[in-house]
Amino acid sequence: MPTEATIASVVVSKYADHLPLYRQSQIYARQGVDIDRSTLAFWVGKAAHELKPVHNALLAHLKQSAKLFMDEAPAPVLDPGRGKKKKGYFWALARDDRAWNGPEPPGVAFTYAPGRSGKHTVEILQGFEGN
Numbered sequence: 001m002p003t004e005a006t007i008a009s010v011v012v013s014k015y016a017d018h019l020p021l022y023r024q025s026q027i028y029a030r031q032g033v034d035i036d037r038s039t040l041a042f043w044v045g046k047a048a049h050e051l052k053p054v055h056n057a058l059l060a061h062l063k064q065s066a067k068l069f070m071d072e073a074p075a076p077v078l079d080p081g082r083g084k085k086k087k088g089y090f091w092a093l094a095r096d097d098r099a100w101n102g103p104e105p106p107g108v109a110f111t112y113a114p115g116r117s118g119k120h121t122v123e124i125l126q127g128f129e130g131n
Contacts, residue, residue: 007043014044058109063128065095065104070125074114089116091124 001009014020021040028035063069066120069094091113096106111118 002043007047010040010043011047020033055109058107059093059111060127061131062093062095062107062109063125065097065128065130066131067095067097068125068128069096070121072113077114086114089113091120093124 010021010024010068013024014021021037021044024040025035025037027119071089072089072091074087075090079086089112091111092108093111094106095104097104098106109122113124
């Protein structure tokens, strides 16, 4: 059973240090700890599930702002069943009013959508009433 610290280390290594799970598995194996890549992937998924309320709260907090910035970045996504990749999009929803002496600290939350059409933007911005 992993500790919270172990899972946090795997997640930080994967996303902040860009260290793929197969390489993390190899590193653990060199240290005498055999952890399959699928186990690491399960831990990452479980961590994401547990952090979902925090993500939702951050999005809700950002949507209370008077203005937001939004941008998308394409990302290759596996297309199950076809054995190919398709293009998906990570959307950044951000607030940064420091230049205008705004009272709130900067913040950003990322979401995923399978496309960049207006319907995805409307869905992501649901509940936002600012500019």
